[in-house]
Amino acid sequence: MILLYTIALRLYFMAIYIAALFNQKASQWINGRKSQQLIHINNSIWFHFASLGEFEQGRPILEALRTLHPDKKIVVSFFSPSGYEIRKNTPLADFVYYLPLDTAKNALQFIDAIQPEMAVFTKYEYWYHFFNETHKRQIPLYIVSGIFRPKQIFFKWYGGLHRKILSFVTHFFLQDQASRQLLESVNVTNTTVSGDTRFDRVWANAQHPKQIPGIAQFINGQKVFIAGSTWPQDEALLATLPQLYPDWKFIFAPHEIDEEKITNLINLLPAATTIRYSELNSSDQNLKSQISNLKSIIIDNIGMLSSLYGYGNIAYIGGGFGVGIHNTLEAAAFGLPVVFGPNYQKFNEARELITLKAGFSINDVHQLKGIVDTLVNDEAFYSVTGKKAEDYVREHVGATEIILKKIAPQSS
Template sequence: MLFVYNIAIRIYYMLIRLASLFNNKAALWVRGRNKQVVKQHTRSLWFHFASLGEFEQGRPVLEQLKQQHPDQEIVITFFSPSGYEVRKNTPLANAVYYLPLDTAANAGNFIAKIDPAIAVFTKYEYWFYFFAELNKREVPLYIISGIFRPGQVFFKWYGGLHRKILGFVNHFFVQDERSVQLLREINITNATVSGDTRFDRVWTNAQHPQNIPFIDEFKNGQKLFIAGSSWPADEALLVELVKQYPDWKFIFAPHEIEEDKIANLLNLLPASETIRYSHLKAQNLQLKANQAMVIDNIGMLSSLYQYADIAYIGGGFGAGIHNTLEAAAFGLPVIFGPNYRRFNEACNLITEGAGFAIANEDELKNVAAKLMNDPDALKSAGQKAQDYVQQNVGATEMIAKHIIITYNG
């Protein structure tokens, strides 16, 4: 099976290189690794994240360890450019790198350079050679905010190699009891239910959000509907609400902000009543005269939610929804597309009466009518969302305490 794994890794690399000829994200993936120079570190604390979402998820633990060991070098790695490009200059780390392709040589060379005292991987990412090298060097490896499902390869008859990868992990901090039970079924017992560190992150953010003064001017005392991390399939439905609710304001913060994506979104919205964030100063417009705003930059979304009354979270008509908890922490009911069942928090928000899944335009209009025409229903759903987040904080303290005790020992 290791032979098949090696072949699959190389085929993946070839496909990425091919895609890099016409896809900017793939080009960044390849170019970033080719140009990367890894410095020599000493007994670093290594945190790996698949992408930006996992960075925000694992950030509370990173901050706790940095606070406890302020003089210790911290190395962060990303698999995806969407994480690396945004956080490559984060003050939380001494160095930020792309994770090299998972080969024996790459794993040995990279780990020798960063010289980790511990390694912390958040939620996803199980790489055979990197895990095996850490195990060989007796470096403690932790998975935090992990989650497992019966359909994953670890639990299939042909998943022997992947079960071996799990065997290199010193401890799993998982989101739910089901994950613990699944691991036990394959004789892995070093797992603890800690919950999801994202609750801690979004709750802290909601208590200390960044002030964005021009949003108050834009709102002008009206209710605000925000579409966070939206994709074209989401936006095609949401623009109908803009027409249907002229007394509401709307903010779109798309997941992708390339010029063609922004242009397509602007074409869907009423031109005379829509403002683009990057044009605010240049056009010197009266914000309150506009009904819709398009945010064409990265990094504002988590603070924008403080001004909203309802949030739609994008991605549910594609691979899966984005972060619902950021909005819920501010007391917003959240609406999302049909591909949400892999996300525990989305399922739980629905159960609590704070989340609403839609599969088409009619369902969106029905949910919108329920919330946008009934102030009591809106207030109740928002309170349930905020209560759900608050009741689930605490994972960071449990995880950090365990790691710090092990590290200090």
């Protein structure tokens, strides 16, 4: 089984290597790993995140351990360039690396270099050789905000190697009871249902919102529709809204911000009333004087969205017409009703927000217009949905405290 695992990884590496010839993200994945040099340290705390979303999810634990152990070096690793490139200079870590490909040699060299006394992985990513190496060295390995589903390979008849990977984990901190029951079905019992640390992160963010230069001037006291982490399929529907609601402002924050994607989005919107965020700081005095009269703004940078929701009244969360929706909780924490596409079933919080009638799934432009029209014109309905969204987040805060009592008991 390990041979098949190794072959699959090699094939994956080859596919990315070929893709790197014409894809910037794949190129960063290859070149970033090729160029990095490990610095040897002692007694670090190692955090691994798949990408930027998992970084934000695990951030409350990272911040807490940084505070509790100021003498320890913090090592952060990422699998994806979208996490590494944006957080490679984070002050929360002493060293930030790409996680090398999961081979026995790479795992040995990486762990030899960083010498972790604890490893924390957020949500998922189960790597045989890295987990095995921590297990052999008796380094505590924790999964936080873990979540499992019946279709995963761990629960298939052919998933023996992946069940072995689970056995290397010291303790699982899970989002829900269903995940615990699935793990118990394969004789994994070292679990705690702690909840999802994302609630802690988004709630803290909403309580101390950041002010974003230029946004208040653009809004000019009007109500705001925020479209976050959108993809082209979302944007084709959303572009119909600005003309329907002339008294509203629209903020689009695409998931991908390369020039082609931004240009395509601009072309969907009325050019005379649309601006890029990067243009807000223009020295053009005529442009500055017209900002409050603009209708739509396109965010052409990464890292601003979680604060932008603080300016909003309704949020649309992208990704639901693709592999799955993005983070609904960031908007809900600010008391915004959230709307998203049909592919949301893998996300507990989306299902629960729908049950509470604080979240709404749409399949087409007609359903989008219908729910937005109700939220815009029925003030009582809008107020109730927003409060339900905010209450839902507040009531689920607390996972970080539960986890810290286990992995850093001196903090209790």
